[in-house]
Amino acid sequence: MVIDKIKKRNKNMRTPENKGDIPIGKWMKCDKCGEILYKEDLHKNYSVCMNCGNYFRLSSRRRIWQTLDENSFQPFDFHLKTVNPLELEDYATKLKGLQEKLGIEEAVVCGTGKINQEEVVICVMDGNFLMGSMGSVVGEKITFSIEKAMELKLPLIIFSVSRRCENARRYYFTDANGEDIKCYCEVK
Numbered sequence: 704m705v706i707d708k709i710k711k712r713n714k715n716m717r718t719p720e721n722k723g724d725i726p727i728g729k730w731m732k733c734d735k736c737g738e739i740l741y742k743e744d745l746h747k748n749y750s751v752c753m754n755c756g757n758y759f760r761l762s763s764r765r766r767i768w769q770t771l772d773e774n775s776f777q778p779f780d781f782h783l784k785t786v787n788p789l790e791l792e793d794y795a796t797k798l799k800g801l802q803e804k805l806g807i808e809e810a811v812v813c814g815t816g817k818i819n820q821e822e823v824v825i826c827v828m829d830g831n832f833l834m835g836s837m838g839s840v841v842g843e844k845i846t847f848s849i850e851k852a853m854e855l856k857l858p859l860i861i862f863s864v865s866r867r868c869e870n871a872r873r874y875y876f877t878d879a880n881g882e883d884i885k886c887y888c889e890v891k
Contacts, residue, residue, distance in 0.1 A: 729741065731745060735752065735755050736752060736754050738752060749769055750765065750769075762805070763807060763827040763829035766862055767816070767825070770825070770862075772816065772817040772819070772820065776815075776825075777815050778814035779814050779815075781840075783809075783840045784840070785808075785839070785840050788839075807829060809844065810841050811829070811844050811845060813845065815851075823859070824848050824855070824859045825848075825860045826845050826848045828863050828864045
């Protein structure tokens, strides 16, 4: 692939003085096999390495984009604020920085959307937000989503992340009555 071409280039060739023609942020390196991958190709392959099958971490925004029909996601309107009951140092500063950087308020994004024109309630945890740590707001949002799915008699889908199983993708499903919770977990 790209590495083979780089290795074969002429060593006497001059490097450009202006490196502005090299696109920054267009390539990613797979942590598992070391392959250099073009980001656009990686996204088209649902963030799975084409060389070794390794999963890349997905943001909640990308997971929603990959799962739901285009422009069908409607987030629930929550007015909840995270508190610091353990009085951890710099917690408020860290939270504010993550909220600005990622554009989300908490480690989970919840709402309704459509999959093949079928309405669902969906919760997507974001591993980039404190590794999806579950505080009181995350619990409230998930609980609200479960209750809303039962009220509207809609299927519920929860994508969770875990510190222990960083390369696992978990899928939770319920029927329209909120019963028979099933879990499907892919681990690499």
